[in-house]
Amino acid sequence: MSEYMRGKHTEIQERVFDYFNSRPDLQTPLEISKDEHRELCMRQLLGLVREAGIRPFRYVFEDPAKYFAVAEAVGSIDMSLGIKMGVQYSLWGGSVINLGTKKHKDKYFDKIDNLEYPGCFAMTELHHGSNVQGLQTTATFDLMRDEFIINTPNEGAIKWWIGNAAVHGKFATVFAKLLLPTHDEKGFADMGVHAFIVPIRDMKTHQTLPGIEIRDCGYKVGLNGVDNGALKFSSVRVPRENLLNRFGDVSRDGKYTSSLPTIGKRFAATLGELVGGRVGLAYSSVGVLKISVTIAVRYSLLRQQFGPPKQPEISILDYQSQQHKLMPMLASTYAFHFATSYLVEKYSEMKKSHDEEVVGDVHSLSAGLKAYITSYTAKSLSVCREACGGHGYAAVNRFGSLRNDHDIFQTFEGDNTVLLQQVVGDLLKQYKKKFEGGTLSVTWNYLRESMSTYLSQPNPVTTRWEGEDHLRDPSFQLDAFRYRTSRLLHSAVLRLRKHSKNLGAFGAWNRCLNHLLTLAESHIESVILAKFIEAVQSCPDKNTRDALKLVCDLYALDRIWNDIGTYRNVDYVAPNKAKAIHKLTEYLCYQVRSVARELVDAFELPDHVTRAPIGLQSEPYTQYTQYIGF
The missing domain is CATH 2.40.110.10 (Butyryl-CoA Dehydrogenase, subunit A, domain 2)
Known part of the structure; x- marks a missing residue:
């Protein structure tokens, strides 16, 4: 599972982890002033580049996937360091090289690379x-x-x-x-x-x-x-x-x-070259989610509380309520991992080909994934803190710093609400193309392939199917996600047309804004599920594939159940089928719990990276009590 998850850039991440583990003087202490933290952060970046020999700026252009892997690893050490590295290489350096010409690269590249020009x-x-x-x-x-x-x-x-x-x-x-x-x-x-x-x-x-x-x-x-x-x-x-x-x-x-002939086209081209920041934030946000889920799951397996009379206490992860909090989150972490890995692949393709269709695809997909994933991670950090009770409130167990450091991910490189509107704008363009006979870009293929089917009345037979094989069929799951998106898209178009007659384009957009944001999130969830299903089906090892299928099913059915009102309102799901979905979702939570330890271990986060005493792989209570002086 670990080999399948981390792919070819495992080695560079391990180099980052090993370097900081060998340099205790560069590890961020729990309590540190603003000024001290800033100077430490600069020393960390200098050490990474000049001592460890890791050159992120070169990876930005030679191998973007390698750069994002470094960014995830560095952010796991200290999120401030990850952001400072991103400012230096992706934003400052990236703007000089991507928006400049040869004379700028010749003059600035090497000195940006070695930090002579911060x-x-x-x-x-x-x-x-x-x-x-x-x-x-x-x-x-x-x-x-x-x-x-x-x-x-x-x-x-x-x-x-x-x-x-x-x-x-x-x-x-x-x-x-x-x-x-x-x-x-x-x-x-x-x-x-x-x-x-x-x-x-x-x-x-x-x-x-x-x-x-x-x-x-x-x-x-x-x-x-x-x-x-x-x-x-x-x-x-x-x-x-x-x-x-x-x-x-x-x-x-x-x-x-x-x-480029117009101000608008020049502006779009300029911002298009800066999309790597959004890609990096989406990818790094998944890294933060991996850390927090790892800590919460390991502690929930360790901590025992209550149980049957005169019986040993049971692990709090054996409680259905704790499984309901953490297992869908663990499944989402896997789903986001594969979705952002796909995004990085598309971004790398874009940087090589400069194909207009791929550029547009990456622009919209990066906006949607960045918005959706960072919002989900921000909420999940609070859930993880609460799931770990009082010990989750201890600063040493990291939820507070992770939550505070990650919070701004929802705002910079584009406010999430604004980014979701960009996704909607692209969806509406694709809708127009569909009904004017044009072609659609790769991400939107399902609109071309099945829009008419999704907009027709649901089959009265399939609305009542409630067997486990049917509910765990990826075709049913993906059809359900896409049906919801297509319904939302079609109704959004009708509402915008209606209100624009009296309110104008801007007024109509504002009147329908909440509907449009829901549409964007629904589309992004469809893309995430599609990439998860592809990852399951492409996995060569049967045992790993079976485990991934289990997690993927939980992700899909949990999302369907969370929006079951929508499916019931349009008669896509009959009452008995809704109950079956709920029952199966709870059972899948129970099944995922049985392999939860292995699933978080597959993230391969060393103890010196997770650092939280309650989230260590062995003897966590010993570490915790030693921390406060026993």
Whole structure:
């Protein structure tokens, strides 16, 4: 199971784990101040790159799957370190290489790679985060001096929450409206948002450069090892070559050229190159879920409480209520693992082929998986804490720090509610293509193949089938998920058309927003299940395949039962079948409990990585009592 799960990048993750295990001085203590944590985080990153010889920046371009494996492992050591690494290599470094051209790669790649050029990704502003097209920072071209002048025109345009800015960054990729001088009454032409390399500190003295103000964003709910800062620019000049000019360039005489005809297309191309951040967050969020589920399951197997009269106490995982909390979560962790592994494969394919269809597929899929998985993980961390009772509340057992550090995953790289709307936008485009005879991209094939079937009335015979073989048939499970999505999509289209007549497009969208978010989540659940079923069927070892099938069935039927009202309302499931689904879901929880230890062991997280005394593989109580001094 472990070999099948972790695949070819097991070795690089073990190198990360072994390095930090060999360096106790680089392990994050339980109690540490903000300033100490930031300095430790920088030392950890320097050690990883310069001593352990792990070069994440090279993996970003040569083997993205390897980079994401490193990111998951590093985040398991300290989530602040994982985010700081992502800022340096995926955001700052990735923006320079993906949005720049050969001259930028030649000048910056090696020094970003070896951390000689620590940098920031300055996109978010005080008044604008998700609405990147609304950014107000300006970059005005000065024809006489062949320079861009970077300005913060008002307080709302201050760059905010910029990782690496408060302490360590020497450069920033600054996103700003490109303004070119004209000879009409306006005086300038707005060419849309572009990215610029802006030095922010002196390379030798580390002093803040003239025209730049840097402030510390201070303590956060979590991730205090990351030095988030705010940046304000006052007539900061950078040479013309500092424009990252892959999608738009300015000549010496002030002429603008681009291979893309409109501001909208240039903006979409720019953001499309930055989608790796979302891929990484989805993938890393599964890593956080693996740790928390591992701790909760191991403790639930260990802890005994109550039992029959005059009988030994029983494990709390033998209680149906505890199984109901943790076993569907364990199944979801496996489901998310395979879904994000597929996402990484598609992302790697996109970076090699630059195929437009794959680009669109990855953009929508990364948005949906990032939103769905990070929201699920955030809720699950609280469930795991509660499932471990009072000992789950002890800081040493990590649920508090995991919960606090992970919480922001729901917001950065795109707020989850906004990202789900992007998924819906793509679904509506695909719906239109379906009924105008166009082709559909790979992720949406089921719409082409069976939309008409799903929108017809359910077969009155199959609505009553309640046998275990039928309910555990992957065809039934996938059909149920897709039927729900197709119904939601069709009804969303009808509602939007109806309300747009009186409210306009924006008003209609807002009126239907909750419906649209449910549609996006339903579609993403369908994709996750499809990838889980594929992983089960592709597994070469029978025993492993049988275990995965069991877990996959639990994932599918638990999701169906959680939304059983929808299926009942449209008569997709008769009352007797609904009861059978509920009964089988509880039985599958019981069956998964019998192999729960092996399932979490297959994640292959060493004790020095999980670190929680109650979640260790052996003698956890000994470790726990020693921690407090017995």
